[in-house]
Amino acid sequence: MEIIICIGSGCHLKGSKEVQEKIIAFINANKLEKEVFLKASFCRGNCQNGVSMSIDGKEIDHVSPENITEILTKFLKR
């Protein structure tokens, strides 16, 4: 599974660094290091809906430090 998170300036201002840290903590806590690959991207052209992220190509808008754990739980614990 591939997660791509935007670290462009627009998303950075909306908390993408904190989202990134929470993704890493989630991966480690659930021992998903061999299954989930986290990548960073520059602006994805979706700043107004940031933080912008994709999981296996599915675009996910309005990601925040508050909702990232819920999103990951939904996608990763199927």
Ligand code: FES
């Ligand atoms: S800065 Fe993230 S989509 Fe533009």
